[in-house]
Amino acid sequence: MSATSKTKGETTRERILEIAESAVLAKGFSNTSIDEIIAEAELTKSGFFYHFRDKTALAQALLSRSFEQDDQILGGIFERARELSDDPLHAFLIGLKMFAETMGDMDEAHPGCMVATVTYHDKQFNNEIRAMNRAGMIRWRSLFLSFLEDIVRTYPPRTEVDIDVLADMLSSTVEGGIVLSKVFNDPKVLADQILQYRTYVRLLFLGN
Amino acid sequence: MSATSKTKGETTRERILEIAESAVLAKGFSNTSIDEIIAEAELTKSGFFYHFRDKTALAQALLSRSFEQDDQILGGIFERARELSDDPLHAFLIGLKMFAETMGDMDEAHPGCMVATVTYHDKQFNNEIRAMNRAGMIRWRSLFLSFLEDIVRTYPPRTEVDIDVLADMLSSTVEGGIVLSKVFNDPKVLADQILQYRTYVRLLFLGN
DNA sequence: GCGAAAACTGTACCTTCAGTCCAGTAAATC
DNA sequence: GATTTACTGGACTGAAGGTACAGTTTTCGC
Structure with a gap:
């Protein structure tokens, strides 16, 4: 073998x-x-x-699998974005645009979708699942933070912000955008929210 | 009687x-x-x-009740905010600050929490529940939009934005913030996200 | 205070679903 | 050819969401 x-x-x-x-x-x-x-x-x-072992073990495996896929998608998009521009801010903005487009084209299997599904089902769900969730979120934060740290080095923000919170804001935007997309049954809502985050970042570091 | x-x-x-x-x-x-x-x-x-009639009818009643409570809380906060300032932008910013404080003090019964719980459980949940969810989200959008419409009349935005998306962004921030708060088991995360939205609004209309 | 409607109780029963136990077997591997 | 891996088959349990329906108490309008 x-x-x-x-x-x-x-x-x-x-x-x-x-x-x-x-x-x-x-x-x-x-x-x-x-x-x-x-x-x-x-x-x-x-x-x-x-x-x-039981149904919870299935949930765990699903979440783990889903995180791997999400990491692939996100990693791929932002790696490509870095290739397309040497400037960290413009690379991040390019990545966000590609990310929004990718999300707008999906309709069910959004990255983060399984996260929220499991998070809302949980409470009786075991510690391993919660730990996986936390680890995944921290991984995303690191990815976004790697851009933001480079950005603040060359672009002074127009107002004082905590870049950790700004990094988490993208994860939050995705999770919240998925809820709204489901409620309105329209994947465009999620894409619009990601683009709105992009507008914020541009305004914050570029001023327009 | x-x-x-x-x-x-x-x-x-x-x-x-x-x-x-x-x-x-x-x-x-x-x-x-x-x-x-x-x-x-x-x-x-x-x-x-x-x-x-069945367990779904209970979910429906819970969601309805929860929307009423949320409307009360949100309505109260932003009404008070309007009293505290005649300027729509500053009133909105005051409202957002109070909103963030209120959310940071709660730990379970966040407005929108029941929304997401039901949204993620649903799909087999009936149309009435989805309609209620949509109606609730549209009500929140209207509330926030009533501020934003007044704001754009006196404050030209620093960059072009769709104020409908900007209004929805607050709902999205709350729902996404709740997911992150649950994952990290920290209500402060939600409060921080609402304050980050506030920073965006301030930057967009005030430029700092 | 009486009759009707509202607000239940009690019992028995059905289905689906997660999960257990365990003995046996087919297929891959060494 | 023996051993491990990957299952099948069947019988069973307990929890949970209902259903059906007859009977009882409580409240309300008059």
Whole structure:
């Protein structure tokens, strides 16, 4: 068995996660039953519990998977943005525009969507899930902060701001934008909110 | 029976809602059982279903109640803010500061908390709930828009913005801020995000 | 104070769902 | 060919959301 190929178990596990993900994003976690997942995955209940200790373990795996995908998307966008401009401010603004476009084109699987789904379901959810959530949010903060720290070095802000809060504001904008997008059933709302954040950043460091 | 006093049924109904609300905010909707609620309310299952057709009807009543309370809080704050300054911009800024302070002092019953709880649980939730959610969001938008429309009349914005999006940005900030507050288990995060929005508004119309 | 409507109680029953236990088996791996 | 991995099958449990419906108490209008 080579290092890259998957065992049979890994393949099944991923099939379960794939099916569960689309069901959870469509109907919410508690409205997705194990019976329903195993029916679509064509395996038995025993088979399911061979892979996941309980339903919370499934949630954990879904969240972990979702964070990996989100990190890929976000990382990719802002890495490309850095390539397109040597100036940190303009790179950040380019990244934000691409980010808004990407989000406007999605309709269900928004980065952060699983975060909020799980966060709102939780409270009885275990500590590992909360820790993963926190770790993910801190990772995003670091990414945005890496731009902001470079920016303040060359662009004095027009008013005093805490760049940690400014970094978190983007995460907050995404999470809040998803709620509004769901309520109004329109992905454009999220894209508009990200662009509004972009306008703020531009105004703050560029003055227009 | 005078017009203001409550019938026995209304009293019981409100007792149920009171108990359900704190349980839902503490543990989430699907982790709150009807059995648990009726035990605390000291009535039977039949009694519960006399007041609510099913659990979804309870969610609906909770959301409606929560919107009424939120409207009261928000309305009160921004009415007071208008009293404190004749200038629409400064009134809005005062309102935002009071709003941030109010949110920072709360820890569970944030306005909008029930909105997001229900929004994320939904999808199988009926159309009435989605309509209520939309109506509530539109009401908030109107409130904030009433300030912004007055503001743009005397303060030309430093850069071009869609004030509808800017109005929604506050709702978005609250919803997103609640997610972050939950993840980091710190109400200050929400307050900081509202203050960051305030900084944006000040910068946009006042330039500092 | 009486009758009707409102506000329940009590019991029994049904379904879905998460989860457990465990014995057996097919397939991959060493 | 033995061992581990990846399951199947079946029987069962307890919690939770209901449903059905007959009977009882409480309140209200007159």
